[in-house]
Amino acid sequence: MPSTQQISYGDGAPPKVKRRLSARQRKRNRQDILLVAPQLALFVFLVLVPLIVALPLLFSDMSRFGDTQVNYIGFDNFTRLFTDPGIASDYWSGLLKTVRFTILNYAMVFAFGLTLALLMYEVGFRGGLFTMIYLPWMISGLAVGFIAVMLFSESSGTVNLLLEKIGLIDKPFSIKSDTGTTVILPLLVGWKAAGFNMAIFLAGLMSIPKDTIEAATVDGASYSQRLTRVYFPQMVPSFVIATIFALVGSFKVFDELVAMGGLSQNDAAEFLSILFFRWGFTENKLALAMTLAVITFVPLTIISIGLQRFQRRATTYHD
Amino acid sequence: MTIDNGAGPDAAKAPAVMESDRTVVHRGVRSMHRQRRLLRIGILALIVLYVLLSVLPFYFLFVRTFVSTKDSTDLWLWIPPAEQVNMNANVGNLSVYLNLDIGDLKEQWDIPPTEYLDPRWNLNRVSEEYGVPEQTIRDTLRPHGRFNGWIVLLGNSDFWTATLRTILVAGLGIIGINVLGIMTGTGLAGLRHRFHRLIYATFLLEIVIPPFLILLPQFLLVNKIQALIPGASQPGLVRDVSQLAVIVGLYIKGGALSTMIFTSSIGAIPRELEEAAEIDGASRWQYIRHVLLPLMKVPIAGLTVIMLPFFWNDFLQPFVYLDSGNTTLQPLIQSFTGQYTTNFRIVYTGVFVSILPLVVIYFLFRKWFISGVLEGAVKG
Numbered sequence: 227m228p229s230t231q232q233i234s235y236g237d238g239a240p241p242k243v244k245r246r247l248s249a250r251q252r253k254r255n256r257q258d259i260l261l262v263a264p265q266l267a268l269f270v271f272l273v274l275v276p277l278i279v280a281l282p283l284l285f286s287d288m289s290r291f292g293d294t295q296v297n298y299i300g301f302d303n304f305t306r307l308f309t310d311p312g313i314a315s316d317y318w319s320g321l322l323k324t325v326r327f328t329i330l331n332y333a334m335v336f337a338f339g340l341t342l343a344l345l346m347y348e349v350g351f352r353g354g355l356f357t358m359i360y361l362p363w364m365i366s367g368l369a370v371g372f373i374a375v376m377l378f379s380e381s382s383g384t385v386n387l388l389l390e391k392i393g394l395i396d397k398p399f400s401i402k403s404d405t406g407t408t409v410i411l412p413l414l415v416g417w418k419a420a421g422f423n424m425a426i427f428l429a430g431l432m433s434i435p436k437d438t439i440e441a442a443t444v445d446g447a448s449y450s451q452r453l454t455r456v457y458f459p460q461m462v463p464s465f466v467i468a469t470i471f472a473l474v475g476s477f478k479v480f481d482e483l484v485a486m487g488g489l490s491q492n493d494a495a496e497f498l499s500i501l502f503f504r505w506g507f508t509e510n511k512l513a514l515a516m517t518l519a520v521i522t523f524v525p526l527t528i529i530s531i532g533l534q535r536f537q538r539r540a541t542t543y544h545d
Numbered sequence: 546m547t548i549d550n551g552a553g554p555d556a557a558k559a560p561a562v563m564e565s566d567r568t569v570v571h572r573g574v575r576s577m578h579r580q581r582r583l584l585r586i587g588i589l590a591l592i593v594l595y596v597l598l599s600v601l602p603f604y605f606l607f608v609r610t611f612v613s614t615k616d617s618t619d620l621w622l623w624i625p626p627a628e629q630v631n632m633n634a635n636v637g638n639l640s641v642y643l644n645l646d647i648g649d650l651k652e653q654w655d656i657p658p659t660e661y662l663d664p665r666w667n668l669n670r671v672s673e674e675y676g677v678p679e680q681t682i683r684d685t686l687r688p689h690g691r692f693n694g695w696i697v698l699l700g701n702s703d704f705w706t707a708t709l710r711t712i713l714v715a716g717l718g719i720i721g722i723n724v725l726g727i728m729t730g731t732g733l734a735g736l737r738h739r740f741h742r743l744i745y746a747t748f749l750l751e752i753v754i755p756p757f758l759i760l761l762p763q764f765l766l767v768n769k770i771q772a773l774i775p776g777a778s779q780p781g782l783v784r785d786v787s788q789l790a791v792i793v794g795l796y797i798k799g800g801a802l803s804t805m806i807f808t809s810s811i812g813a814i815p816r817e818l819e820e821a822a823e824i825d826g827a828s829r830w831q832y833i834r835h836v837l838l839p840l841m842k843v844p845i846a847g848l849t850v851i852m853l854p855f856f857w858n859d860f861l862q863p864f865v866y867l868d869s870g871n872t873t874l875q876p877l878i879q880s881f882t883g884q885y886t887t888n889f890r891i892v893y894t895g896v897f898v899s900i901l902p903l904v905v906i907y908f909l910f911r912k913w914f915i916s917g918v919l920e921g922a923v924k925g
Binding site (some may be wrong): 254255257258259260261262263265266268269270271272274276277279280283292299304342346347352353355356357358359360361362363364365366367368369371372373376377380382384387388391412417420421422425426428429433434454464465478481482484485487490499502506507512515516519520522523526527530531 | 549566584588589591592595596599600602605606608609615618620621622656686691710725726728729731732733734738740741747748750752753754755756757758759760762764765767768782795797798799800829833842854857858859860861864865872877878879882892893896900903904907908911912915918919921922925
């Protein structure tokens with residue numbers, strides 16, 4: 227279980243006994259540091275230093291990148307986000323859209339990924355079919371957004387035109403309406419991630435011992451009984467991983483929205499990520515944008531870690 | 546059941562009962578088999594149906610690269626017939642709706658560049674006034690009836706330079722993250738000392754740091770550093786190169802994934818291998834180059850197939866860090882929406898063409914991609 231054990235040479239060096247390092251070992255450690263240094267320097271400069279720089283700015287009134295005069299205003303940014311009329315309304319509507327999208331996007335993880343994994347499991351793994359299902363994962367988020375527009379734009383969307391021709395719908399879907407965006411975008415993001423999520427669930431299914439399933443079948447368990455009593459309980463790690471990916475991924479969705487006009491004129495695409503970008507880069511609300519990022523993403527990170535902890539405990543109990 | 550230890554009158558009956566039992570069971574098994582086979586075929590058909598549906602968006606995108614904005618409100622399930630050249634159309638409209646450069650047209654029609662080509666004139670009038678044969682005009686405009694999107698896109702030099710830049714940063718990103726990742730992995734393998742574990746944990750911090758949170762301060766810092774480079778503040782080669790270097794730096798900075806992959810796979814190499822190399826007089830560098838690297842094929846391939854789509858498809862970072870004249874494919878295509886507002890098929894052609902290289906690579910190396918994602922899923 228502990229991953230460090232797999233990595234270590236397992237030479238059983240007692241960690242607590244302080245020994246003087248031999249010259250050879252010291253040389254080796256120096257080499258190790260030299261080997262690690264280039265990437266570590268980049269990582270520290272591009273990830274950790276920005277994080278440290280960000281923290282004081284959260285409590286400042288910094289509005290633009292060039293600001294030299296910055297005042298510290300305590301928790302004002304946090305309160306403004308919820309109370310300042312001009313800002314709070316944007317924030318709440320962005321949050322609502324993002325949450326609605328997240329819920330539907332999460333549903334798509336199961337509608338596409340889990341369904342396909344269960345179907346594939348019944349017929350055995352097929353490399354060719356998997357290759358095709360995984361293919362949309364190669365498309366950029368921006369392209370997914372453009373494809374959404376191409377298929378569902380009100381006047382020229384191919385799917386709209388097709389469904390109207392067949393007579394299934396009277397009124398075309400509109401990608402620019404709130405409901406349009408929240409329904410259509412998850413559908414396409416689900417399509418893109420179908421193979422990815424399917425791989426997660428398939429890996430979970432394939433890790434179930436064959437004799438457990440056979441035993442259940444011999445005992446006359448129906449398929450739904452097998453699902454709820456055998457498959458799902460043993461797929462907890464898969465569910466947790468898929469949940470974390472969907473949760474964090476949904477809140478990060480950005481490129482798709484830009485392609486759908488999020489930065490220009492499409493109000494329906496103004497999710498929190500778009501709001502963050504506009505505040506930070508074009509509307510001179512730098513500190514406020516960072517506050518938005520903290521308020522949005524820190525809880526998500528905590529939830530993700532909590533879920534992972536829960537999963538680890540659940541699997542250790544099973545073992 | 547087969548052992549019959551019954552006695553008395555029942556013993557005589559037993560074989561008959563058993564026989565009928567067996568045939569019933571046999572028939573049942575056979576019908577169960579048939580049912581299962583039918584079910585399997587049905588499930589396979591369902592998956593195939595999904596695959597067909599899932600390929601449809603690509604197909605529709607391909608069709609739409611040929612559909613003019615004027616025709617786009619009609620349903621096209623196949624490439625529409627070529628639009629005929631209308632000699633009554635005026636030059637201005639044509640140049641707007643087909644995104645043609647009037648200077649180019651003049652050149653193709655042998656009109657001196659100094660002449661003013663009135664955009665309100667129709668093609669007949671152009672043909673009369675300048676003595677351009679009607680056939681020449683028709684010949685230059687005919688291909689645009691169908692292939693306008695492709696001709697304009699492939700004739701757009703920005704598209705080609707952006708493609709080259711994308712190949713450059715994605716390629717350097719892949720090389721860099723593997724080289725630096727292997728160095729980090731070699732340095733950390735075994736996590737022998739406390740500082741090894743500390744550095745390892747530092748890289749793993751990436752998992753809990755939201756990228757959006759650090760985007761703005763990162764931009765702030767990088768700008769500060771760039772301001773120190775002489776020549777980077779004005780447009781020019783230095784500025785372009787330094788901006789692209791930032792993108793590559795962001796790709797190769799490492800993090801949880803590459804560190805975990807290489808530290809664990811290098812740590813799993815038997816120690817005897819290194820000791821043997823040492824006894825043979827190899828330096829650590831020679832050991833890395835000749836013994837370790839050849840063993841790294843699988844982790845390198847695994848990391849590459851995971852990261853390549855992210856590098857190739859990256860929009861946000863180039864959008865933020867690169868000038869519009871020095872950009873990669875994704876931001877360029879986004880800028881098309883402002884540039885070709887009246888001719889959306891160019892945007893769709895751009896989207897389609899930008900997808901192609903990665904799709905080709907995906908199909909060529911599909912085994913690596915699939916095993917990469919499945920192994921990744923198993924490890925979580």
